[in-house]
Amino acid sequence: MPLRVYNTLTGEKEIFVPLTPGKAGMYVCGVTVYDYCHIGHARAGVVFDIIYRYLKYVGYDVTYVRNYTDIDDKIIKRANQEGTDYRTIADRYIQAFDEDMARLGLAKPTVEPKATDHIDGIIAIIETLVEKGHAYTSEGDVYYAVDTFPGYLKLSGRAMEEMQAGARVEVGDRKRNPMDFALWKGSKPGEPYWSSPWGEGRPGWHIECSAMSMKFLGKTFDFHGGGKDLVFPHHENEIAQSEAANGCQFVRYWLHNGFVNINAEKMSKSLGNFFTIRDVLQKYDPETLRFFILSAHYRSPIDFSDQNLDESQAALERIYSCLAAIDELLQSNAVSSEMAVVEHLSPVGQELQEKLTQLIPRFVDAMDDDFNSAQALGVVFETVRSTNRFLAETTEMTPIALSLIARVRHLCNEIGSVLGLFNSKPSVWLDGIKRAKADQLDMTPEQIERLIVERAEARASRNFKRSDEIRDLLLTHGIQLLDSVQGTTWNVK
RNA sequence: GGCGCGUUAUCCAAGAGGCUAGGAGCCGGUCUGCAAAACCGUUAACGUCGGUUCGAAUCCGACACGCGCCUCCA
Known part of the structure; x- marks a missing residue:
């Protein structure tokens, strides 16, 4: 087309x-x-x-x-x-x-x-x-x-x-x-x-x-x-x-x-209901604002609100989390250009491969239709889901699996360079979002860390009552604990 | 008053005669001491009333509601 x-x-x-x-x-x-x-x-x-x-x-x-x-x-x-x-x-x-x-x-x-x-x-x-x-x-x-x-x-x-x-x-x-x-x-x-x-x-x-x-x-x-x-x-x-x-x-x-609306009304100087770019970027990452703008068709009105910006941020985090996982994998495994002939892809792998061959054509179809960036993003999300599924079920990173993953990365870069999105280093971008949230807390990282240590000790001694108390206490301060085999980290809810 | 646009599930948002949009949420699963997070799966919709058609969110008409332009504005 x-x-x-x-x-x-x-x-x-x-x-x-x-x-x-x-x-x-x-x-x-x-x-x-x-x-x-x-x-x-x-x-x-x-x-x-x-x-x-x-x-x-x-x-x-x-x-x-x-x-x-x-x-x-x-x-x-x-x-x-x-x-x-x-x-x-x-x-x-x-x-x-x-x-x-x-x-x-x-x-x-x-x-x-x-x-x-x-x-x-x-x-x-x-x-x-x-x-x-x-x-x-x-x-x-x-x-x-x-x-x-x-x-x-x-x-x-x-x-x-x-x-x-x-x-x-x-x-x-x-x-x-x-x-x-x-x-x-x-x-x-x-x-x-x-x-x-x-x-x-x-x-x-x-x-x-x-x-x-x-x-x-x-x-x-x-x-x-x-x-x-x-x-x-x-x-x-x-x-x-x-x-x-x-x-x-x-x-x-x-x-x-189309216009940017506030509560379904046109934002304008004369109405006085406008936000400067500077104001908004105090609170939201520039790429989040950009994503928000591109998540609707350019001729439709978009309603600017904290809820909508928060959703855009969550959506972008989903993409960056996937890219971060890819980068980590690619870093710890050298991608071989030689493909073993005997290797076979699992059904999930084949599905991902199929999604990848369609990715650019579908992206182009969306953009060819009067620059439909919202639809283009939908295509990206489908690829993210297929990739996550593939990563979740793949226990051994064979060369063919790695080359498939590398291809996801490459194509996301290509699309990202057109939309002006996902061009940051994923881990850095995700850290930035986390840090921005942490700045709004009423607890210092030191206080949080101390409580995490105390909780770890409580858990080690199987004092779950105390450990759960600490977890709940932190949660009331908006801090979410993330347990993993490597230990406990935290995030701002 | 004139002209134009819109109304899609709980919310945001694509689609424009038959083909899974997508995101957030709900719910279920994996994981976990239990959770959370993450991931996976799943759910549901076309403002109202008529008409055209084998078939309508999609085309046509009426109505309702919302918005925009007619004034400086991106």
């Missing part, structure tokens, strides 16, 4: 046919850098990260552009509040964005342009639009005349009359049509500005994406992505600008990710 993607423009899943064979151009709206990123940004980041990785994985030469909008009213407002300049604010939050995305394990895009580095390109497009009669000047501003573009609202699938009937659109006296939007805004005293044919000013929101995408990907390119909330007005306006200026199709496939 070829790659099929859901295109917002047509409202259907379509087979992806690249503009240029073997290549894929992809532009994703990054952030306006005026504050720390919240988990909605994390979702968009992770979703387009795996789309980028997957396109590369299936062999495309991908040019991935993700911008920073570093000039905007909100940035200026923030700078004024803090008594500093817009550049300081923009640079601070660009750095914060980079840190957050790096922690989430995002691959670096091919290019990460900033709007302020492309003012010339922005001005050039506006000039073209004015020349072609799609834009007009008004008291130092330049506006896009939406009436001049017949395809306006084709992405969001609305009618102009309905939009205006909403009565929530302000009628600006500088605009001919209330739906017209600013391409260029004349600067007020004290505001940052660039010179232009229309006087000193700055670009409006939307035009920077038209300019930067054209510069790095051309007038027509394959994918344009962003959150669902950008469909209108941002992407609609980008289409109007780019197609009117260039006279050709702008984007071939529009991709939009």
